[in-house]
Amino acid sequence: MKSFKDIYKNSENKIAGIAAAPGIVIGNVYLFTKEKLEISKAPITNSEEAITNFEEALKQSKKELNKIFGIAREKMDEVRAAIFEAQLMILDDPILLGNIEKRIKDEMIQPEFIVADEISKYQELMIISHESYMKERAHDIEDIKYRIIRNLQKKRWQSKIEKNLIVVSESLTPADTLLFSRREALGFVTDHGGLTSHAAIISRSLNIPAVVGTHNASTLINDGDTIIVDGFHGYIITNPTEIQLEFFKGKQKKLFEIQKGLEELKDQPAVTIDGKEINLEANVDVTGEIDIVITSGAKGIGLYRSEQILNEIGSFPDEEEQTIIYSKLASRIYPKFVTIRAFDIGGDKFRFSEYKEPNPFLGLRGVRFLLENETLFRTQIRAVLRASEHKNIKFMIPMISTLEEVWRSLDIIHECKSDLKREKVKFDNHIKIGIMVEVPSAAVMAKEYSEEVDFLSIGTNDLIQYMMAVDRGNDLVSNLYQEFSPVIIRTIDHIVSAAKKSKIPVSICGEMAADTLAIPLLVGLGLDSLSMSPATILYAKRIIRGFEYKKAKLLAEECLQCKTEIDIQKKVKKFFDENNITRTRNII
Amino acid sequence: MIEKIVKIVNKAGLHTRPAATIVKLAAKYKSEFFIYRDGMSINGKSIIGVMTLAAEIGSELKLTFEGSDEQQACDEIVAYFERGFDEL
Numbered sequence: 001m002k003s004f005k006d007i008y009k010n011s012e013n014k015i016a017g018i019a020a021a022p023g024i025v026i027g028n029v030y031l032f033t034k035e036k037l038e039i040s041k042a043p044i045t046n047s048e049e050a051i052t053n054f055e056e057a058l059k060q061s062k063k064e065l066n067k068i069f070g071i072a073r074e075k076m077d078e079v080r081a082a083i084f085e086a087q088l089m090i091l092d093d094p095i096l097l098g099n100i101e102k103r104i105k106d107e108m109i110q111p112e113f114i115v116a117d118e119i120s121k122y123q124e125l126m127i128i129s130h131e132s133y134m135k136e137r138a139h140d141i142e143d144i145k146y147r148i149i150r151n152l153q154k155k156r157w158q159s160k161i162e163k164n165l166i167v168v169s170e171s172l173t174p175a176d177t178l179l180f181s182r183r184e185a186l187g188f189v190t191d192h193g194g195l196t197s198h199a200a201i202i203s204r205s206l207n208i209p210a211v212v213g214t215h216n217a218s219t220l221i222n223d224g225d226t227i228i229v230d231g232f233h234g235y236i237i238t239n240p241t242e243i244q245l246e247f248f249k250g251k252q253k254k255l256f257e258i259q260k261g262l263e264e265l266k267d268q269p270a271v272t273i274d275g276k277e278i279n280l281e282a283n284v285d286v287t288g289e290i291d292i293v294i295t296s297g298a299k300g301i302g303l304y305r306s307e308q309i310l311n312e313i314g315s316f317p318d319e320e321e322q323t324i325i326y327s328k329l330a331s332r333i334y335p336k337f338v339t340i341r342a343f344d345i346g347g348d349k350f351r352f353s354e355y356k357e358p359n360p361f362l363g364l365r366g367v368r369f370l371l372e373n374e375t376l377f378r379t380q381i382r383a384v385l386r387a388s389e390h391k392n393i394k395f396m397i398p399m400i401s402t403l404e405e406v407w408r409s410l411d412i413i414h415e416c417k418s419d420l421k422r423e424k425v426k427f428d429n430h431i432k433i434g435i436m437v438e439v440p441s442a443a444v445m446a447k448e449y450s451e452e453v454d455f456l457s458i459g460t461n462d463l464i465q466y467m468m469a470v471d472r473g474n475d476l477v478s479n480l481y482q483e484f485s486p487v488i489i490r491t492i493d494h495i496v497s498a499a500k501k502s503k504i505p506v507s508i509c510g511e512m513a514a515d516t517l518a519i520p521l522l523v524g525l526g527l528d529s530l531s532m533s534p535a536t537i538l539y540a541k542r543i544i545r546g547f548e549y550k551k552a553k554l555l556a557e558e559c560l561q562c563k564t565e566i567d568i569q570k571k572v573k574k575f576f577d578e579n580n581i582t583r584t585r586n587i588i
Numbered sequence: 589m590i591e592k593i594v595k596i597v598n599k600a601g602l603h604t605r606p607a608a609t610i611v612k613l614a615a616k617y618k619s620e621f622f623i624y625r626d627g628m629s630i631n632g633k634s635i636i637g638v639m640t641l642a643a644e645i646g647s648e649l650k651l652t653f654e655g656s657d658e659q660q661a662c663d664e665i666v667a668y669f670e671r672g673f674d675e676l
Binding site: 082083090093094122126129134137140141 | 605607608628634635
């Protein structure tokens with residue numbers, strides 16, 4: 001029987017990357033190129049359909065710009081804001097639109113070509129002018145041109161992408177990843193990004209195998225190629241041989257059987273051999289995931305990333321809309337709990353593209369954004385409270401870095417409660433309020449913070465990034481993103497001890513909880529709640545049921561003495577060997 | 589048809605904000621409205637067109653209005669130019 005090692009050793013046709021989401025798929029490639037806008041001059045057969053597509057692209061562009069214009073008016077000077085207003089007016093310009101529609105009908109070619117051609121005419125006039133500000137203006141017009149074309153192409157892609165393909169791309173935004181998952185993508189391969197890039201997180205949560213950080217897969221693989229994606233080991237096989245195909249088909253079959261075996265654990269508790277139960281909860285990024293949560297055997301939703309709603313509907317929902325979304329969520333999961341995290345906007349999560357911060361990860365994100373946009377924050381708090389009637393919602397605030405932010409947020413929540421009481425609206429008056437500990441300053445002050453709130457949740461992705469000063473999406477330095485760094489292990493220990501002193505629960509909701517290798521150590525450190533992508537829960541359950549808490553505690557104590565990441569990893573791996581715990585990637 | 593010569597009198601010239609205002613004013617009227625500069629004619633109801641006009645302080649533009657409400661259109665738009673786009 002051949003092993004993976006044998007197969008890869010003798011394969012010339014392999015590309016190495018980072019294993020971002022487990023699974024093995026064999027399929028045909030859809031090569032997704034988006035950064036270089038290629039403008040198609042292809043003929044069309046139906047001008048009415050083309051004009052409808054053009055109108056829809058205008059509508060979508062207006063929606064995007066309106067959002068940006070709203071923010072610009074609040075945050076920028078009037079001159080900059082006027083640029084967006086002018087861009088919005090261009091989308092209604094009767095002369096321009098009239099010409100474009102006429103040309104689509106007369107020339108019968110792709111609207112994107114005509115849009116580019118028509119708008120470029122004006123840009124040329126601007127560029128030949130001697131005034132320097134006119135060159136800038138030409139640049140502003142460029143923006144609107146590409147916005148319309150991008151939206152037109154999205155329309156074209158949507159109709160072009162066939163179902164059941166493996167998407168290969170330079171990079172994927174969370175929105176792209178979602179779009180493709182709706183077209184039932186089989187797998188994802190990207191040149192850039194690491195284990196914790198959002199594309200990787202989303203593919204894990206949707207159970208779609210992915211390999212990221214391949215550096216150049218998108219230049220080596222052609223559209224339509226047959227490839228194999230191994231999301232366990234982080235390899236891609238291009239144009240596989242008969243032998244390779246046979247090998248991977250065999251593995252797929254075996255994997256299917258293992259998953260069937262895991263199903264049996266669904267209704268079993270996640271309890272260690274010596275009887276300590278660990279609360280396994282699910283992270284939810286996408287509405288569609290709730291079904292997976294319900295079948296995954298999770299104890300509840302440990303992290304509901306509410307900013308996902310903005311990605312899905314493209315704008316800020318009002319209080320009524322949010323109340324409906326949260327109420328539905330709470331009733332679907334009842335009697336289990338759902339922890340809703342306030343909009344974590346900023347950083348790489350939701351970029352208002354025209355409002356550029358030099359350092360978004362150190363900028364206006366999480367609670368900072370919410371306190372700066374208090375109306376928006378209040379709207380969300382009121383909606384969460386209104387949905388809490390059945391007492392199964394907890395509310396959590398992201399990116400806390402000072403005690404003042406905790407106090408201010410609690411004050412606002414209190415005021416919202418008073419308002420609702422006055423309005424005689426029913427809600428859970430004792431709703432549990434917690435904070436995310438993901439900034440080093442919050443970790444250091446964990447004791448003081450835990451005296452103010454009902455629970456702590458450690459967000460390891462950001463915590464590691466800020467503690468190690470490393471951009472998790474940058475593959476040049478991603479080797480410094482060390483989950484098992486002694487710094488991280490000691491910091492988690494410090495936070496857990498602080499929470500225990502204040503007698504409040506503490507959980508982990510970062511990707512670290514989903515790393516099956518980290519589970520015994522986290523349990524040993526005293527965490528009693530782990531929240532992870534629903535697809536990982538059964539794997540985690542199997543591991544927890546395979547060791548003793550007593551031994552895990554000793555492992556944690558030993559690791560707290562270690563000086564390097566390698567030492568800690570060695571100890572953890574030894575723990576797996578000594579206790580005969582096998583990880584799925586080693587079984588198949 | 590009415591023809592008028594107007595002079596740009598504000599310091600910043602015909603920048604984006606006044607361009608937007610001119611188009612908004614023009615949209616209120618049925619009359620055709622054109623702006624001429626260096627032999628080029630621009631439809632005054634098209635924002636992208638008006639934005640291509642580089643008109644700094646001191647430059648002169650010819651405006652034409654034609655239609656049932658040309659007098660009102662001319663009065664309001666010419667006044668806006670004369671007020672230096674309310675930036676004086």
